[in-house]
Structures are given as structure tokens and as C-alpha cells.
Amino acid sequence: VARYLVVFFKRPGGQAQFSEMLSLQATDDKFGALHDWISNHLAGDLSLPVLAKQAGMSERSFSRHYLEATGLTPARAIERLRVEGARHLLSETRLPIKRISQRCGFGSEETMRRSFMRLLATTPQDYRARFS
DNA sequence: TGAGCCCCCCGCCAGC
DNA sequence: CTGCTGGCGGGGGGCT
DSSP states (O other), X not given: OHHHHHHHOOOTTSOOOSOHHHHTTSSOOTTHHHHHHHHTTTTSOOOHHHHHHHHTSOHHHHHHHHHHHHSSOHHHHHHHHHHHHHHHHHHHOOOXXXXXXXXXXXXXXXXXXXXXXXHHSSOHHHXXXXXX
16 A cells, blocks of 8 residues: 555655655565665665665676566665665754765765655755754 | 866666 | 666756
8 A cells, every 4th residue: 555655746846755765665575675785774785786786686687687577777776775764864864964975875965956856855954944 | 267187877687 | 588787878957
């Protein structure tokens, strides 16, 4: 039920308020274990070679299968998960934005800000102001 | 905002 | 032949 609600109750204005973990489960949770691992290692190296090794596949096959199962390329999925992690910390804690950015694996505040603009059409500051 | 560099992604193809 | 795998190269998007 949650999965269907998640699909159909998107907020207008680009403010997706649902769980990326759920939406990435699209059809089956073939990559559920991988997603759990990623969520627990957001600050680390989540490059394609690392993910492929974690999934036990070659880079080429991992790219193909992940896109097939998820509808997203690995790098785009990572960006979504990082943004989701940052959103949580922004609204639930008072940690400085700089620290949140590094804890979620963004190379800098600037990188995090650009990801927010791309996916949520807001800045981290604005997001915190409106959702904390 | 700009410039340079990195690496993701995808087409291609040989192998099984 | 069909379908899957995985290495390679380059173009472009995005990070620093």
C-alpha cells in the first residue's frame, strides 16, 4: 500500500516527501541489501567500482542491472539517497549545513546545494527553514 | 561564474 | 540464432 501511495501522492512543486528507499524498490528489492549498505555509508566512497564490488558484479553488468531494476543510473540514485539523508538531518537536527554535507558524502556545501536545486528546487537553508 | 579535469554512461563487440 | 556478460573508448555532464 505504501508503495502505491508513494507513487501517486507526489506533492506539486517538486517537493517529493516520500522515501527514496521505497521508490527505489520499484518492482522487486533485488538491490535492497545494497541500498541498506549505501544508506549506512553515505559519507564514504560510493563510486561505480565500489558499488559494483559491493553488489558482486562487474561494473558494466551492475550499471545495466541497476538501471533495469530501478529506472535510475547508479550515480543518480546515489545523489537521491544523499539528498534524502541531508533532508533528514536538516529538519531533525541543528547540525551546521557544512557538517551535514560532509556527513552525507557531498564533496562540499556547494555540491549539496546544487543537488538540492536539481532535485528539490530549493536550497538547503530554505529547506531547513520551511521543514524544521 | 569559468575553466579544467574526472568519471559516469552508453554504444559497441567479442566471448560464452 | 538468442541472450547475457564484461572490457574498452569517448563524449559529455558535473565536480572542484
